[in-house]
Amino acid sequence: MKKYIVSRVGYMIFTFLLIATFTFFLMQTLPGSPFNDERLTEVQKQVLYERYGLNEPMAIQYVKYLGNIVKGDFGVSFQFDGRAVTSIIGERIGVSAVLGAQSLIVGTVLGLFLGIIAALRHNTFIDYGAMIIAVLGLSIPNFVLAGLLQYWIGVRLQWLPVAFWDGFAYSILPTIALSAFVVATMARFMRTEMLDVLGNEYITTARAKGISELKVVLKHGLRNAMIPIITILGPLTVALMTGTLVVEKIFSVPGLGEQFVKSILTNDYPVIMGVTLFYSFLFILVILIVDLLYGVIDPRIRLAGGGQREGK
Amino acid sequence: MKVNEAEFTDDLFEEAGQQFKEKKKSGRPSSSFWRDSWIRLRKNNGAFIGLILIIAMILLAIFGPMMNSYGFDDQDLTRANLPPKVPVLENIPFLGMNGVDIRGMDQYEAKGVTDYYWFGTDELGRDLWTRIWQGTRISLYIAFLAATLDLIIGVAYGSISAYYGGRVDNVMQRIIEVLMGVPNLIVVILLILVLKPGIVSITLAMVITGWVNMARIVRGQVLKLKGQEFVLASRTLGAKDQRLIWGHLIPNSLGPIIITTMFTIPTAIFTEAFLSFIGLGLQPPIASLGTIVNDGFKMLRIYPHMLLFSSVIISLIMISFNLLGDGLRDSFDPKMKK
Numbered sequence: 230m231k232k233y234i235v236s237r238v239g240y241m242i243f244t245f246l247l248i249a250t251f252t253f254f255l256m257q258t259l260p261g262s263p264f265n266d267e268r269l270t271e272v273q274k275q276v277l278y279e280r281y282g283l284n285e286p287m288a289i290q291y292v293k294y295l296g297n298i299v300k301g302d303f304g305v306s307f308q309f310d311g312r313a314v315t316s317i318i319g320e321r322i323g324v325s326a327v328l329g330a331q332s333l334i335v336g337t338v339l340g341l342f343l344g345i346i347a348a349l350r351h352n353t354f355i356d357y358g359a360m361i362i363a364v365l366g367l368s369i370p371n372f373v374l375a376g377l378l379q380y381w382i383g384v385r386l387q388w389l390p391v392a393f394w395d396g397f398a399y400s401i402l403p404t405i406a407l408s409a410f411v412v413a414t415m416a417r418f419m420r421t422e423m424l425d426v427l428g429n430e431y432i433t434t435a436r437a438k439g440i441s442e443l444k445v446v447l448k449h450g451l452r453n454a455m456i457p458i459i460t461i462l463g464p465l466t467v468a469l470m471t472g473t474l475v476v477e478k479i480f481s482v483p484g485l486g487e488q489f490v491k492s493i494l495t496n497d498y499p500v501i502m503g504v505t506l507f508y509s510f511l512f513i514l515v516i517l518i519v520d521l522l523y524g525v526i527d528p529r530i531r532l533a534g535g536g537q538r539e540g541k
Numbered sequence: 542m543k544v545n546e547a548e549f550t551d552d553l554f555e556e557a558g559q560q561f562k563e564k565k566k567s568g569r570p571s572s573s574f575w576r577d578s579w580i581r582l583r584k585n586n587g588a589f590i591g592l593i594l595i596i597a598m599i600l601l602a603i604f605g606p607m608m609n610s611y612g613f614d615d616q617d618l619t620r621a622n623l624p625p626k627v628p629v630l631e632n633i634p635f636l637g638m639n640g641v642d643i644r645g646m647d648q649y650e651a652k653g654v655t656d657y658y659w660f661g662t663d664e665l666g667r668d669l670w671t672r673i674w675q676g677t678r679i680s681l682y683i684a685f686l687a688a689t690l691d692l693i694i695g696v697a698y699g700s701i702s703a704y705y706g707g708r709v710d711n712v713m714q715r716i717i718e719v720l721m722g723v724p725n726l727i728v729v730i731l732l733i734l735v736l737k738p739g740i741v742s743i744t745l746a747m748v749i750t751g752w753v754n755m756a757r758i759v760r761g762q763v764l765k766l767k768g769q770e771f772v773l774a775s776r777t778l779g780a781k782d783q784r785l786i787w788g789h790l791i792p793n794s795l796g797p798i799i800i801t802t803m804f805t806i807p808t809a810i811f812t813e814a815f816l817s818f819i820g821l822g823l824q825p826p827i828a829s830l831g832t833i834v835n836d837g838f839k840m841l842r843i844y845p846h847m848l849l850f851s852s853v854i855i856s857l858i859m860i861s862f863n864l865l866g867d868g869l870r871d872s873f874d875p876k877m878k879k
Contacts, residue, residue: 240718240719240722241722243719244719244722244723247719247723248723248727251728251731252731255731255732255734255735258735364587364860364863364864364867365860367863368807368856368859368860368862368863369856369859369860370811370814370815370852370855370856370859372814372815372818372834373834373852373855373856376834376837376838376841376848376852377852379841380841380842380845380848384841384842467724467725467726470724471726471815474815474819475815475818475819478818478819479838489819490819490820493730493734493819493820493821494820501734505727505730505731508724508727509723509724509727512722512724512727513722516722
């Protein structure tokens with residue numbers, strides 16, 4: 230197990246380094262400069278380049294850049310007059326985290342509920358209804374859903390605020406738009422797992438012992454069906470992260486995603502690089518945690534799967 | 542004991558009769574894997590609806606722009622921001638197809654336009670029907686191109702990795718493992734920033750990380766198949782590696798390959814639309830469904846029809862590909878069906 234963790238962490242560091250390098254060199258080849266302003270003279274441009282270290286050889290810039298990342302310094306923004314990228318991320322991540330966590334929790338609870346109901350009422354219209362909801366949730370793009378919600382509930386019915394971030398009511402529509410995908414994924418996954426588990430002999434044994442149906446489903450069924458759910462947490466986190474880019478833009482939520490989109494439009498390279506690295510780091514970390522958790526929660530995997538993975 | 546061959550004369554043998562050569566007759570026509578799958582697919586209502594919708598969308602994407610006389614980038618400010626108006630349907634008030642906007646004003650009358658614009662027009666007076674189907678064409682084109690490239694690279698990579706095994710497999714799997722850890726969309730975003738948005742660059746950016754999934758699935762299939770007897774038999778008969786891979790292993794993995802492709806297409810359509818949304822989409826005059834949806838947002842409050850039609854169509858495409866993909870998975874492998 231220890232060897233497994235070490236090799237996983239090694240992979241994680243290597244992948245992150247690769248992304249950092251990739252990001253750096255891509256940014257070097259980017260067309261356009263943030264100082265492409267006709268009002269600036271050559272001398273002023275030189276001063277600006279010097280100040281941001283843009284006139285040094287690429288190799289030196291690269292080494293400095295990697296060194297700074299290790300120190301947790303992503304440079305300063307071009308647009309916000311020398312503000313550190315880290316402080317921009319720090320200021321904006323809170324809102325995104327609240328939105329993401331809210332969507333994950335709401336989506337998971339609803340999705341699990343739908344999935345369990347569908348499995349228990351297998352091949353009835355409840356099952357079909359739940360699966361239709363799931364297919365819709367998987368298929369309808371989040372920006373379409375966000376747009377429709379904004380128009381119908383925000384503009385036409387005026388039940389909820391259309392945009393900005395000022396309290397719980399403002400977070401409802403973005404949360405619905407973001408969690409649809411989570412609900413759909415969870416519901417489908419949970420239904421399959423639950424059907425699998427309920428077909429097992431130990432469920433028949435539990436029923437034969439005369440335990441109430443509720444207890445059979447919750448204690449024997451649900452607990453075992455929940456284990457593989459962890460594996461889809463990784464993809465879900467990624468979907469939520471990319472979802473926040475779009476949903477925050479549509480609802481003008483002052484989160485990290487909205488900032489990222491803005492930075493792309495204004496060629497603010499340090500912010501783009503910083504946020505990209507930050508997202509990648511989160512992503513890699515989530516995958517690592519998911520893999521390790523899986524082994525911890527289900528000892529069968531640690532014994533069978535863990536060993537196999539080491540040898541793979 | 543040595544036997545003289547001359548001792549075996551013909552009269553020592555007698556004919557066995559015809560009964561061994563006769564084919565066993567059965568009342569049913571023989572069936573193949575594909576035939577069985579097709580029968581199962583036809584029984585699956587959702588998948589069949591998906592299939593029909595996809596065919597309809599493809600036909601409309603091809604012929605839709607030709608169905609009226611407006612070009613997809615013909616601008617005419619005298620007919621800007623018109624709501625949809627369709628002959629016959631205009632007489633049914635609640636459909637909203639009568640040229641009356643959300644404030645209850647007949648824009649066609651106000652602007653003195655006598656033509657019909659089935660999906661309305663945008664802020665530059667371009668006909669949305671033509672634009673949307675033209676956009677669908679571009680979106681589908683990008684999706685099919687990306688799926689084909691994913692298919693080629695993924696199948697080649699996966700089958701080589703699994704077939705040769707050993708060190709080759711080891712190295713190739715390490716590469717995949719690193720690529721799996723990289724968030725796809727971030728790589729796509731970064732690449733588009735550099736390459737400038739265009740049909741080719743968007744497709745390439747998606748393929749760079751997109752093929753990994755296909756490669757893993759093909760590898761799994763080939764690993765499972767290559768130890769089976771029919772492969773050994775073929776090898777014993779002298780089949781070369783190439784023939785084994787292309788003649789036996791890949792044809793027997795076609796089911797999972799088709800299913801994976803079916804799910805790649807909606808993902809590619811979504812990714813392309815997502816890119817337009819964060820300002821990295823196709824540049825005018827080319828338009829895709831994504832850019833049209835994005836344009837629709839600008840006028841959402843006053844002219845919702847611009848967003849409505851494009852988003853309904855993109856959602857329909859996604860839904861039908863997902864339905865068909867699910868249906869194919871069930872029909873190729875009925876054991877998987879729940």
